[in-house]
Amino acid sequence: MLITGGGGQLGRALAEEFPEARALTRAEWDVALPAPPGLVESELVLHAAAWTDVDGAEDDPQSAAAVNVGGTGNVAELGAPLVYYSTDYVFDGRARTPYVESDGPNPLSVYGRTKLHGEAAAGERAWIVRSSWTFGATGHNFVRTMLRLGAERGEVAVVDDQRGCPTYVGHLAAATRELLERPFGIWHVAAAGECTWADFAEAVFEEAGLDCRVRRIATAELPRPAPRPSYSVLRSDKGAPQLPHWRDGLRECLGRLA
Numbered sequence: 001m002l003i004t005g006g007g008g009q010l011g012r013a014l015a016e017e018f019p020e021a022r023a024l025t026r027a028e029w030d031v032a033l034p035a036p037p038g039l040v041e042s043e044l045v046l047h048a049a050a051w052t053d054v055d056g057a058e059d060d061p062q063s064a065a066a067v068n069v070g071g072t073g074n075v076a077e078l079g080a081p082l083v084y085y086s087t088d089y090v091f092d093g094r095a096r097t098p099y100v101e102s103d104g105p106n107p108l109s110v111y112g113r114t115k116l117h118g119e120a121a122a123g124e125r126a127w128i129v130r131s132s133w134t135f136g137a138t139g140h141n142f143v144r145t146m147l148r149l150g151a152e153r154g155e156v157a158v159v160d161d162q163r164g165c166p167t168y169v170g171h172l173a174a175a176t177r178e179l180l181e182r183p184f185g186i187w188h189v190a191a192a193g194e195c196t197w198a199d200f201a202e203a204v205f206e207e208a209g210l211d212c213r214v215r216r217i218a219t220a221e222l223p224r225p226a227p228r229p230s231y232s233v234l235r236s237d238k239g240a241p242q243l244p245h246w247r248d249g250l251r252e253c254l255g256r257l258a
Contacts (some may be wrong), residue, residue: 001021001022001042002023002024002039002045003015003023004046004047005047005048005049008050009169011048012136013169013172014048016170017174017176031071032074033074034074035074041078043080045081050068050118054109055224058110065114068111068115068117068118073121076126082122082127084126084129086119086128086129086130087130088131088132088133088165088229089112090105090106090112090116091106091232095231096231099234099235100235101238108228108229109228124184125184129187130186130188132165132167132232133165133166134168134169135249135253136168136169137253143250146205150204151210153212154211156201157215157217157222158200158216159197160196160217160218162196162231164195164231164233165190165191165194166200167189167191167249168246168250168253170256175189175242182238182240187240188235188236188238189241190233191245196216198214201214203247203250207251208254
């Protein structure tokens with residue numbers, strides 16, 4: 001078993017959940033390039049390597065596509081079944097009820113488009129796992145950013161008109177093992193519950209005991225290169241593994257950081 005992107009937050013969580021797997025960092029295999037010579041034949045690949053810089057993809061779409069689309073094709077060429085981790089950003093956010101697997105995607109950003117095209121590049125022998133707002137005790141993510149800002153400032157401005165499901169990578173990794181018992185195809189695997197980014201920030205400060213206020217703002221007040229869906233709650237109508245509530249994931253993550 002192989003794990004790509006073993007140095008990232010999801011890759012590290014997968015390596016903990018699947019200690020029998022060989023986790024490859026980007027230095028060991030940059031998936032934008034063909035597989036390195038001598039890579040042993042595998043029965044399964046957990047493909048966590050990805051371009052995740054949403055705004056950076058707008059500035060450099062070719063590099064984002066090289067990783068998210070071309071890289072997935074390179075992994076699929078190994079010939080093993082694979083788990084491809086996709087995103088809620090394949091949807092445009094115009095819905096006001098949770099997105100399920102049968103809903104048609106319509107990404108707004110370069111990042112969302114490359115992840116959607118990566119789903120196709122994964123091939124027919126793949127589990128396509130769409131998740132959202134992932135965070136963990138390592139890597140660059142919203143929780144770690146809020147902890148840093150909350151310790152430095154008395155107030156932080158956070159958007160309050162984007163709604164989704166913050167998903168702890170430890171829970172997503174555990175659900176992956178259960179998902180392997182399901183058929184190939186698209187699966188929505190995200191934390192129970194939903195919130196806005198501002199709600200999430202307040203929960204981070206509350207759980208961490210930080211005396212920092214959240215000033216709720218509109219997305220338009222914080223212009224970013226890449227458009228985001230205003231609503232991207234994911235749910236499954238196929239019986240995907242169910243994850244704990246996002247707040248439980250936050251507490252577990254903070255416990256790891258402590």
